[in-house]
Amino acid sequence: MSSLFQLEHLTHDYGQHRALDDVNLDIAPGTIGLVGQNGAGKSTLMQILLGLNRPTQGVARLFGQDVQQAGVELRGRVGFMPERSAIIPGLHGLEYVALAGELSGMPRREAMRRGHETLSYLGLEEARYRKLEQYSVGMQQRLKLAATLVHDPDLLLLDEPTAGLDPDGRNKMLSLIRGLASRPDKSLVLSSHLLGDIERVCETTIILDAGRVIGVGPMDDLRSSRPSCYTLRWKGEADGFLDGLREVGVQLEAVDKTSARVTLPDGKTTQLIFALAHRHSISLTALEPEEENLEAVYHRLIGRQDNLNEVRSDRATPVGQEAAS
Amino acid sequence: MSVDSVGFRGWSEQLASPWLASWSIARTGLLLVLRRKLFWILLGLALLNFLFMFALIYLKAQLSAQNPAIERFVDRILTSVTGTGDSYLNFMFLQGTVTMLMLAFAGEVLVGSDFQQGGLTFYLSRRISRRHYALGKLLGIGMLVSITTTIPAVILFIEYGAMTDSLTYLRENWRILLGILGYGTVMATVLSLVLFALAAWLQKTVPLVMAWAALFVLLPVLGRILSRVQDEESWLLIMLWRNLRLLGSWCFGSVDAGEETELIGWAASVVLIVCAASVAAIIPRLRAIRVVQ
Numbered sequence: 001m002s003s004l005f006q007l008e009h010l011t012h013d014y015g016q017h018r019a020l021d022d023v024n025l026d027i028a029p030g031t032i033g034l035v036g037q038n039g040a041g042k043s044t045l046m047q048i049l050l051g052l053n054r055p056t057q058g059v060a061r062l063f064g065q066d067v068q069q070a071g072v073e074l075r076g077r078v079g080f081m082p083e084r085s086a087i088i089p090g091l092h093g094l095e096y097v098a099l100a101g102e103l104s105g106m107p108r109r110e111a112m113r114r115g116h117e118t119l120s121y122l123g124l125e126e127a128r129y130r131k132l133e134q135y136s137v138g139m140q141q142r143l144k145l146a147a148t149l150v151h152d153p154d155l156l157l158l159d160e161p162t163a164g165l166d167p168d169g170r171n172k173m174l175s176l177i178r179g180l181a182s183r184p185d186k187s188l189v190l191s192s193h194l195l196g197d198i199e200r201v202c203e204t205t206i207i208l209d210a211g212r213v214i215g216v217g218p219m220d221d222l223r224s225s226r227p228s229c230y231t232l233r234w235k236g237e238a239d240g241f242l243d244g245l246r247e248v249g250v251q252l253e254a255v256d257k258t259s260a261r262v263t264l265p266d267g268k269t270t271q272l273i274f275a276l277a278h279r280h281s282i283s284l285t286a287l288e289p290e291e292e293n294l295e296a297v298y299h300r301l302i303g304r305q306d307n308l309n310e311v312r313s314d315r316a317t318p319v320g321q322e323a324a325s
Numbered sequence: 326m327s328v329d330s331v332g333f334r335g336w337s338e339q340l341a342s343p344w345l346a347s348w349s350i351a352r353t354g355l356l357l358v359l360r361r362k363l364f365w366i367l368l369g370l371a372l373l374n375f376l377f378m379f380a381l382i383y384l385k386a387q388l389s390a391q392n393p394a395i396e397r398f399v400d401r402i403l404t405s406v407t408g409t410g411d412s413y414l415n416f417m418f419l420q421g422t423v424t425m426l427m428l429a430f431a432g433e434v435l436v437g438s439d440f441q442q443g444g445l446t447f448y449l450s451r452r453i454s455r456r457h458y459a460l461g462k463l464l465g466i467g468m469l470v471s472i473t474t475t476i477p478a479v480i481l482f483i484e485y486g487a488m489t490d491s492l493t494y495l496r497e498n499w500r501i502l503l504g505i506l507g508y509g510t511v512m513a514t515v516l517s518l519v520l521f522a523l524a525a526w527l528q529k530t531v532p533l534v535m536a537w538a539a540l541f542v543l544l545p546v547l548g549r550i551l552s553r554v555q556d557e558e559s560w561l562l563i564m565l566w567r568n569l570r571l572l573g574s575w576c577f578g579s580v581d582a583g584e585e586t587e588l589i590g591w592a593a594s595v596v597l598i599v600c601a602a603s604v605a606a607i608i609p610r611l612r613a614i615r616v617v618q
Binding site: 078086089 | 335336338340341342343350353357361434438443446448452
């Protein structure tokens with residue numbers, strides 16, 4: 001399958017600060033989530049993908065073309081919804097969306113027609129002649145999405161599309177985005193700090209931290225890459241048993257007096273827990289494997305960067321390694 | 326295109342050149358300015374002078390037609406409507422005063438808000454480059470300048486021809502038309518660049534008006550004082566508006582050889598330096614695009 005975007009040794013510095021550090025990725029078309037804290041490098045990556053920022057080192061390709069060489073043409077195939085308000089005060093909703101169409105290369109008449117259609121599709125037909133500054137936050141988000149969609153781009157690049165929305169609005173927006181991204185030959189890159197949003201919409205996730213990719217791959221693979229985590233329950237006093245678990249390298253996080261969250265060390269199985277329980281005459285009432293959500297994956301990867309190489313080699317498809325293999 | 330499974334109609338047709346987007350940007354800028362009542366008041370003020378001149382030309386033509394003997398007398402009284410290059414130069418210079426006022430208030434609407442409200446991100450994330458955006462904005466400001474200076478002057482020129490000897494006047498004075506267009510282009514270009522640069526940095530109306538006033542009121546006053554105190558004419562070159570007028574008089578061909586030509590050379594140099602400084606100030610602002618807060 002051809003790539004949606006490829007990043008080769010991509011590095012970007014803002015003076016002394018390194019925003020992206022030797023990022024290598026080869027991402028196939030689909031729905032991609034971009035996760036990371038503030039300053040992780042998400043915005044810089046998006047700017048580079050849009051051709052608005054020249055990387056200090058390395059190459060970024062979108063749809064197989066170098067974004068520095070073909071930035072303007074590529075932006076015709078991309079719809080970008082920024083996190084910032086990005087509105088033009090004084091314009092009506094329809095004028096704003098039609099202008100977005102014209103700036104994307106549509107003839108004026110066609111842009112106006114598409115503006116009407118897109119606003120109706122997003123439920124803003126009643127507000128199309130209202131000035132932008134009179135729109136609520138939720139309406140502004142939908143309006144920005146309309147301006148992103150008007151020229152029917154092949155790639156939607158959405159930055160925090162649910163920011164400022166109430167739970168109901170957020171659900172509607174996510175459903176809308178998921179529907180739009182599910183169309184054939186269309187892709188989505190969704191950047192969000194709300195991991196639930198990514199989990200609901202995206203098939204593939206890229207986790208960034210301090211300018212480096214610390215995890216990338218299909219959501220299920222990222223989940224399955226977790227160490228063995230269990231919720232353990234027992235009856236009675238278990239101090240000796242718990243000390244024994246710690247001695248053999250099991251990480252313990254107490255939940256209450258009769259239960260704890262345990263993480264087994266690499267290479268160990270649950271037999272270890274049963275054997276120790278037997279030795280300390282503890283009766284176990286439950287040993288349940290934990291379902292790891294994206295938040296847990298994220299925190300595990302952020303918190304255990306010493307395991308970075310393992311995670312990347314197992315799950316990521318860095319260009320260099322792929323070529324080497 | 327058909328409507329797909331999620332009810333959204335796709336679109337894929339031939340895309341227009343990104344240069345056409347500059348026109349969309351200019352048109353939108355002008356639309357935003359003309360949506361404000363303040364600009365209609367200022368535009369009305371600028372039109373008052375135009376209408377006055379328009380009426381004077383008509384009056385002169387009527388009086389001359391009724392009694393050709395008084396034409397010379399009327400010319401002596403109504404010096405501003407003689408149909409010469411100087412009368413159009415003076416008219417455009419006067420119109421420029423209101424235009425300056427209009428631009429000072431339009432800076433935020435035309436350019437400043439793009440940097441405050443994220444409009445720059447909206448524009449530059451589309452199928453255009455920074456050049457197309459800058460051209461569109463400069464075109465928008467230039468159109469605003471032309472609406473109050475060049476276009477009224479061209480209308481007066483045509484009216485004068487129509488009211489007097491018709492085609493003879495127009496044919497014999499084509500150089501004046503070139504002068505109007507030349508002076509208009511110089512004004513539009515220089516003012517567009519200066520306003521774009523100031524608005525890109527200052528963004529808000531109040532600091533913009535202050536900077537504009539410093540440039541076009543304070544500096545001229547300072548120039549005159551320094552010129553008098555030091556008895557040095559070259560201090561007058563810091564008066565940008567005067568420099569533009571000198572270039573205008575060159576466009577109208579009403580420059581004497583010798584000292585005045587040299588002065589115009591200096592004025593042109595100062596104007597070019599101002600333009601270069603404005604471009605140098607605009608470039609880093611266009612590069613500093615912020616995608617997130």
